[in-house]
Amino acid sequence: MWAVQYHRCGGPEVLRVEDEPAPRLREGQVLVRTLASAVSRIDVMYRRGRLPHGLFPKQTGFDAVGQVVDSRTEAIVPGTWVAVVLGLEPLRSRGTTVELLAVEPSRCGLFPHGYTPRVEDCALVLGGLTALRALRDGVRIRPGERMLVVGAGGPVGLAAIQMARACGAGVDAVAGRAALHSCLTLGAAEAWDHRGTEMSELRASQRYDALVVAAGKPSEWLPAVRRGGRAAITDGGAWPGSIPTALRTGVRSVPVAAGHGSEELTWLARRIARGDLVPVVGRRYGPDGVARAHAELGAGGTCGARIIDHRQTRIL
Ligand SMILES: NC(=O)c1ccc[n+]([C@@H]2O[C@H](COP(=O)([O-])OP(=O)(O)OC[C@H]3O[C@@H](n4cnc5c(N)ncnc54)[C@H](OP(=O)(O)O)[C@@H]3O)[C@@H](O)[C@H]2O)c1
Incomplete structure (x- = not known):
């Protein structure tokens, strides 16, 4: 099978598409033929070696959509989309940017029977799980409240935005200029460019019940929340x-990690299948474009997932 892997930590150029034996399925696992994965920070x-890592070669990719074979x-029975x-x-x-992935059911959400996922649905897997945790466990958003999403x-x-x-x-x-239209289309009442002049007034506004900070400095945005309000920070660092x-x-602020959980992933998969959540793809690559995707991540000017x-x- 093909797999995107690297043999040492370093820049994007260490990533290669290589031929690998298919993983051996262990008791309790499923084998997934993947359709798509996303590139995230x-x-x-x-890849840079900033997290504890084991033996090389190492594979890349944290999430995927695929079919159990x-x-x-x-x-989980064969034929199920996960x-x-x-x-x-x-x-x-x-990693998940591989042709075949052996994985535990605890890391899989099930798409409903009869729904065939699209490549773009992968834009909502890891990002959607993080957003779900930010809203449900982090800010515990309630109907009628006002929330600000930064980044x-x-x-x-x-x-x-969609879940709230x-x-x-x-x-x-608050987003980059390239994303303002999508933010409004997906349900934001107002969307501001984070480089705009009105930012200092917005930051001090104490206008919101809840805040999700996905980019920028959290400390600069907490004063946008009323005393007693809540904030979720998706960059744990x-x-x-x-x-x-x-x-x-006086804002209750918590870090949010995506983690993994089959119930939450199944919840997401159902909403993707129903069209309740709309995936936004900033750019698509083939497996031989993973190095480019890594290099372009964080370059700005994007909207949605890579x-x-x-x-x-x-x-091969
Ligand atoms: N993606 C995931 O699945 C995932 C999972 C777990 C945790 N996280 C964490 O969650 C955070 C967000 O990740 P992401 O992948 O959703 O976003 P991202 O791809 O990093 O994009 C962030 C967006 O925020 C904008 N932005 C940059 N600087 C900003 C600022 N100072 N104020 C407001 N907006 C700003 C960018 O616009 P420009 O185009 O102008 O740069 C970009 O559109 C990251 O810290 C990431 O590590 C992500």
């Missing part, structure tokens, strides 16, 4: 620095 952190568990998110495994070496143009922010609207909250967005401001402003379309593989 966590992949970049692993073999099963050694009663939990959304997969791997955990932050210590010494992790497997709304990425996969997390665009999913957060679906539960009856009002949402405003940025959270500790915001604690003094959270205490001063997706790897696994059907675009040249035969």
Whole structure:
């Protein structure tokens, strides 16, 4: 099978499409033929060697959409379409940007019978799971509340806007210029360019009940929330620095990690299938474009996810 892997940590150029033996299915696992995966910052952190990692070669990719082709568990039968998110495994070496993936059912959400996922659905897997956790566990959003999403143009922010609207909250967005239109189309009442002149007034407004910070400095945005309001920070590394401001402003602020969970992934898969959540793809690549996707991540000017379309593989 093909797999995108690297033999040492470093820049995007270490990523290669290579030929690998198919994974051996262990008791309790399913074998997934993948359709697509997304590129996210966590992949970049692993590739750079910023997270604990094990033996080389290492594979890349944290999430995927695919179809189960073999099963050694009663939990999922072959033919089922699944959304997969791997955990932050210590010494992790497997990734999702591979042709075949052996994975535990606890890391799979089930698409409803009769729905065939599209490549773009992968834009809502890891980003959607993070947004779900930010809204449900982080800010515990309620109908009628007002929420601000900062960094709304990425996969997390665009999913957060849709989920907040679906539960009856009002949402405003701060994003890059390229994403403002999508933020409004997906349900934001107002969307501002994060480079705009009105940012300092908005930051001090104390206008919101809830805040999701997916980009920018959390401490700068906490004063946009009323005293007693809540904030969820999706960049765990940025959270500790915001604690003094959270205490001063009286905002309950928590870090949010995507993690993995089959029930939450199944919840997401159902909503994707029903069209309740709309995937936004900023750019598509084939597996031989993963290095380019890594290089372009964080370059700005994007809206939505960077997706790897696994059907675009040249035969090795
Ligand atoms: N993607 C995932 O699945 C995932 C999962 C778990 C955690 N996370 C974390 O969640 C955060 C967001 O990730 P993401 O992948 O959704 O987003 P992303 O692709 O990193 O995009 C962030 C968006 O925010 C905008 N932005 C940049 N600087 C900003 C600022 N100072 N204020 C407001 N907006 C700004 C960018 O616009 P420009 O075009 O102008 O740069 C871009 O559209 C990251 O910290 C990531 O590590 C992501």
